[in-house]
Structure formats: structure tokens, C-alpha cells
Amino acid sequence: MEFAQEPIFQWMSQFAYQPGIVYAALIGMMMLSAVGFPLPEEVTLISVGILAFMGANPDHFPPPYPGAPVVNVHTAAIIAFVAVVVSDTLIYVLGRFFGRKILYHPRVQRLFPADMMKKVEEWTHKYGAYACGIFRFTPGLRFPGHLVCGVMKFPVWKFLVIDGIAAAISVPTQIYLLAHYGEPILNKLRQFKLVVLAVFAVIVLYFVVKRIHKKWVTRNVSL
Template identity: 30%
Template sequence: MTTASADTDGSWLGALVDWVVGLMDVIGPYGAGIGIAAENLFPPLPSEAILPLAGLAASRGAFTLWEAILWTTVGSIVGALVLYGIGAWFGIDRLRRIADKMPLVKVEDVDRTVAWFHKHGSAAVFFGRFIPIFRSLISIPAGVVHMPVWKFVLLTGVGSLIWNTIFVLIGWYLGESWHIVEQYMDVFQNIVIAVVAIAVIWFVVARVRSIRADKRDS
């Protein structure tokens, strides 16, 4: 029995969502957990599609609601820990060496970022779970600064539990109309991407102006 229908458009992203739906068909809520773990490692795979589909499958009796929430949260933690491990392996020293060789980037930029994360990292990891793209990427700097693993898991787990519960319940209550919320989340994600792009452009322009000013003064 098919647990849910993604109703995708044949794109590569739709194919990925269909793959997750297939996992739920075969192995139940564990498939949803694997899909969410993959979403953490590959942000273009939208949790806003996977989670409501898990809720829809639960509403049809494929598995229970609590199983959908539990295993998607476990998947979130597992995926985040993989990225945390990558960040820990990368480390601050390697990051400084790379920054020293990159144009427009200074070692001091890394040091300031690390200092900021030491001060605000707990809030960043928790609230980052509610922001598209950052939901995955925030795990890497947490690993770089070696945030205590227990603290990282706790913050990631609580934040993911809240986020996952909301979207699983949306699928549970909206049923086949779950696409409504996906459309709004697409807009939200595009806004986040636009803000990041503007911030990067601002950084590049400001740094180029600073370099030119330093050359004129020297």
C-alpha cells in the first residue's frame, strides 16, 4: 500500500522526494528518518516536503504519529552529527590556513566568527533548526569550535523535535492539501537565500573598498 503521494513534477528534486516516499512505503517511519538525515546532509532536499508526507502516511495508518515524530527527530540528530563531525575534523587551524590563502578573507575573520560562536553558539544551533539552509549548515561551525557533543545533541534534538512536530502535524491534519504550506515555505527559503546573497555582496564590496583604502594610505 502506498503511504503517501508526493505529486512531484518529474524534476531531480521531485525524484529525491519520491525516493523518500518509497522508503516510507518499504520500511515505514525509519524511511522518514533516513530522508530527514539525508536532508541535513543535502539541504536542497526539503524537510518541508518530507515531514508533512510522514504525517500524511501516519494519518493513513501506515505507522503511528509518535513514530513519525520520533524517527524524523532521530534522523535530524544523526544527519547533524555527521556535519558536526566534518566540522570537528576540519578544525580551526585548518580553517585559518585556508582563510589566509583566500582573496578578500582574513584570518581575523575566522577568529571573530569563532569568538562569536563561542558566545552565541547555543542560540545559533537551537534557532538555526528553524531556518532553511542554516538548519543544516549550523552544525559545521559547532563542530569546528568543538561544542560539547552532549550540548549539541540536546539543542539539535529539542529544536528538531519542535520543527518536525509542527510539519508532521501539518501533514496529519491537512492530508493531501499539505502542498499549501510547502508553497509558503518555498517563499521563506527564497527570502533566506536572498538575504544571504545580499550579505555576501555587501561583505565583498566592503572588503574591496577597505583594501583599496589601505593601498591609498600606504
């Protein structure tokens, strides 16, 4: 297995047999990502998936001693899912408790410019409670998005259901895919993300053209 000789895997292999540290780090990084820490949670999930893959393939990644504990893919997936939902809910609660004034807090404004917050509010007004799920799939907008969902006082049960379903789709799957397929899935993930970016670009272009066309029609009618 050629990719087992890559420096990154050589470095990460030291943690493949320290599951306690990995699980604790997983919870910490998921919480930090949720509150706007500039480390995409996808990086953490991919790393944990790779560690689980290493632990499941002792022939290619020999353990330091027989019977050494390994990162369990099921445990990691459950911990990641719970950590994500809990952290998302905490952000929602902050928005619900403090209201709109938290949107104008200096620290929030420093991390998320006013034009970004305005766009998040527009999306939330447009899509309602379903925006909870949209933000879960939108890195960089998760924190302000969940904050606004709380500010707008969407029902807690609805937020939990929609965010939970979105998290169940996006979080454990990345760990499972990498844990079971290793190197091939890394290549597939790269291709998949390119496809997703292309689709997203087409959708954005559609809405931009639609908006321009609407303004053009409105202007002509007014004339």
C-alpha cells in the same frame, strides 16, 4: 476530496497502511540527508505527513481491510525528531574526532567545494555555537555546518541543546501540519517558502550592501 485522485497520492496511498516500512524509511532518509545525500529532508517529512493524513482519513483513502495499521502522526514526529538529532550529532562527532583533516578529505571536497566550506567556517566563527541552529534551517549546508561545529569543538551539551531546539521547531511541525490539514497546508507551505526565500534574499542583500559599504569606507579612509 479532489486531491485524493491525484496520481502522486494514489501511488503513496499503498504505503499509508504499512507503518513499519514508513518508519524504517523515515530513519534511513533522515540519516542519508544528514550526511549530504541529495534528497532534502523536507521532502521526506512532507511525504510522511501526507501518509499520516491518509491514514487518519479512511473515508477518502479506504484501507485495504478493516483495522489496517496506519502511519501514526505522533510516532512519526518522534521518530523523525530523534533520527535528525542523532544523525546531526554523529556528523558533529566525526568533525570533533577527526579534526580539520576531515574537511580536506577527497569525498568531502567532492561534495562540498572549498569556497562553500570557507563560507561555512566564516559563519561558524561569526555566530559561534548558534551556528548549529542556523545550519539546521539551511538545506545543503547542514552536513558541512555540523562537521565544522565538531571541528571547532563546541561543547557537546551546547550543540545538542541548540540543534535539538532547532530540530523540534522545524521537524515535527511539518509532519503535524500536513497530517492535520492535508491539501490546504501544502498550498500554505508553498506560500510560506516563498516568503522565507524573500526574507532570506533581503537579509543576504543587506549583508552584501553592508560589506560593500564597509570596504568603500575603509578604502576612502586609507586614501
